[in-house]
Amino acid sequence: MNPSIDIFINSFAMRGITSREQLLNEMLRVKLTARAVKSRKKSLQDGEQLFELMKHSTESTILGYFPGDRDFFSSIYKVAQEIDLIEYTLKLYQNDRFGQIFSPAYLTEYVCSLIDDAKAQSILIAEAEKSLSGLKGLVEKHQSSNITFTTSNVLMFMLLKLGFEEYENVSILNQSIYQELLIDARFDFIYSLPDFGGKIEAVNHKFMSSRPDVVATQNLLRHLSDRGTLVTVLPAKIAFASGSEAKLREHIMTHYQLEGIYSLPEGTFKPYTAIKTYMLKIGAVKKENVSVGYLGYDNGLYVDKVKVVSNEDFAAHEDWRIELILADDDENIRKYKTSTLERVKLHEVAEVFRGKSILKKDVKPGKIMVLNISNITDTGIDYSNMDSIDEEERKIKRYELIDGDIVLSCRGSAIKTGVYRKQKSIVIASANVIVIRPNNRVLSDYLKIFFESPVGIALIKSFQRGTTIVNINHTDIMEMEIPLLSIEEQKELAAHYEAESTLYRETISKAEERFAAEKEKIYERLL
Template sequence: MNTSIDYFINLFTIRGITSREQLLNEMLRVKLTAKAMKSQKKSNQDEEQLFELMKQSTENTILGYFPGDRDFFSTVYKVAHNIDLIEFTLKLYQNDRFGQIFSPAYLTEYICSMAEEVNARTILITEAEKSLSGLKNFVDKHKSSNIVFTTSNALMFMLLKMGFEEYKNVSILNQSIYQELLIDTRFDFIYSLPDFGGKIESLNNKFKSSRPDIIATHNLLRHLSKNGTLVTVLPAKITFSSGSEAKLREHIMTNYQLEGIYSLPEGTFRPYTSIKTCMLRIGVAKKESVNVGYLGYDNGLYIDKVKVVGSKEFSNHEDWRIELILEDDDENIKKYKSSKLERVKLHEVAEVFRGKSILKKDVKPGKIKVLNISNITDSGIDYSDMDSIDEEERKIKRYELMDGDIVLSCRGTAIKTGVFRRKKNIVIASANVIVIRPNHRILSDYLKIFFESPVGTALIKSFQRGTTIVNINPTDIAEMEIPLLSMEEQKEIASHYNAEINLYRETISKAEERFAAEKEKIYKRLL
């Protein structure tokens, strides 16, 4: 651990300067001053001379005025001028949960091997600051290639310029990948880790989306050479969501070649984000197959499981859900995919939302009952042992369960579902439960039966995020496709199912009673 970095940060923290941007700003000031000292061959022992050189070299740039006097800068300079700039930046942002994403070195190393595989002569690494960890090693392995880094952040632009000024084959472009690039260069290999959230107000309608990851992918595909490859990391919903994601999938399949799609290991980008992600490999030249699978981690990324699917066969898939493609050999999945029955998205026939977050301290005797995962059993919903809270009705109204609502567990490995029936008390769902409120087009009992079926269970699992802490996002599950039978057929199926389950329970109950009675008779013979 570099104690100088901690000391540098503490020097500014004492003065109330704590933001990462401000601290990076001041480290860049030190580095620019050190560069000026070196070019003028001046001694850093003269504090007045050092201070004046700093003012000349940095205060007319985006760094602005130094927040201190001559003595303070002298102290800061002595501590920081030998600190590695990239090491400092990574340390500074290592626990940033809500801002800048930095990918692990092993991902950059894997991307490096992919660039080597295609023998790329021209390489573009977008938003290169996100790949700082391992980036110098990447450049060292591609010294014979022309490499371009992009960044839209002014401070990161300065950082990259200074950090890679010794590499003659590297150029830095201060440019956003969410707008048309200012260069006409075509690249043999492009790597992108775009922003996952938010919206971009595009300057034109060329990208037909406000989503940064969608815009970036559309944009970068146009900069591939005739045999070029784009490797991009995107949220997992690119594989199944409608709207912009579906249009991007169609665009890729129509105009390019999806060469591979892999699910990345859980936690790849923690602590910056825990969102489930996948890696897409897209080429210009048409190929006969697509690789679909998982990447695992064991001292580096490796292909954990893969299935080679013919390109023509892959194009028949309505979406790219990796889990379902890998289960294509399952007879139930095959029948579901080849079925001619009408199918609708869940959000077309139901309202889907997550329950209310309830803290332990909120659980107390009250008139509002709370339905948790533990209340959903194999035989239905257990209403006898629910937690309760004391809260104003108006504050929980949007979470109140209505008769016929389906509740689905969204945490844990077991998939549990049930149909809620109106009770005297007000009942709300906890945040560990997704509520599905069917409209007039679909019956609650029918929908629950589909969820419990082998196909339904497989589909639900395909929307699960994470492996250690498994969860389902309501907006994801809303994209699930449901076979929509006529209302008469739904009623017939539900009636048949309920009759059989009642018969099953009655039979089990009678068998248990008989066994208890006969067991008692046997025990009496022992007296």
């Protein structure tokens, strides 16, 4: 890493200027001044002339007034001579957990290979600042193609203009992809890494949602050429969520060709976000098959596992969850998908919420008991060894468990579930537990049986995020589909299950007692 970058940043930090936006602002000021110096016919005589040129070149722009005097500008100008603008920006934002996302170079390089496959002559990189790492390599490799970058951020617009001004085939648009684009151009290849969360205010009525990722995808699809391809990275919920995500899936399947859907490796966008993401490849030309799989990482992205599915078979799936599509060969999953039983989303028959986050320091003797994953056992819930906290009842009321609540572990690879039964003390669930509170359409014991079944476990695992730290988001699990039998049938199944479970436990207990007694008889003969 260039040591001049740290010197530049520290010079401003000593003056109380530490925000990333301000620091980028001042580097852009220096680079604009350097460009003005280069365009002059006469060389500058001293620092005063440099300072005046800076004021004339930058202070009437969005950059505003320089926060220092002539000598300070001269010093930072000299330091910045050895700093690459893009390298500086990436360094500046490398640990930004709450603002700008930058994708890793290997993702940009993989997109570059997809551009090669598409033989694209016209390329659009939406919100190009997110792909800064590796972006110059992409441009270098495709100098015979017309490349357009978009950005809605004014500072990033200036950065891209300065960083790529030497490339005649690159044009920069200062425009948001969350509004109708002002250009009519169509592209052979479009790449987008839209914002994953939030809501677009005053969204155009032509868009099916106010969610930025859905708006951006719908918007950019309109700008594909007759043979064009859109590659976009979206949150994994695009594969299964109802509402706007379901509308977007239908829109793609009806008007375009989903050519491929791949799960990106865990941690692709850390430290900016740990959200599970899918890469979608959508084409304007209808084809016969869809590729479904996982991308792996080993000094670059590669297709780790893939299954080619016909359009007809893919359309038969109710959603796009990769895990379930790849599990089509599993007999239980196949039976579940072809079953004629009525199915409902979990959120239609139950309230679903996550337990309360409790710090270790908060665990102390108190009247509020806390149910953790460790309390959920194979034989039921262990109420004898729960943590406790000392807290006002009104502050924990929303997390209080009631009789019949189902508790489901949401961290760790093991799926653990149990039915809570009312206790004398107040019991709440910890944040590592999802609480499912059935309504009158479904019985708790019936739901638990389904969750423990091979199909139920496979479905729950399809919602798991991560591999190192496996977790389940309660808003995801709400989209799980449950086979809905009549209440009488549910009661019958639950009673049968409980009877067989009781018989199993009694048989095991008797066998263990008999074995222990017979062992003692055998040991006695040795004395």
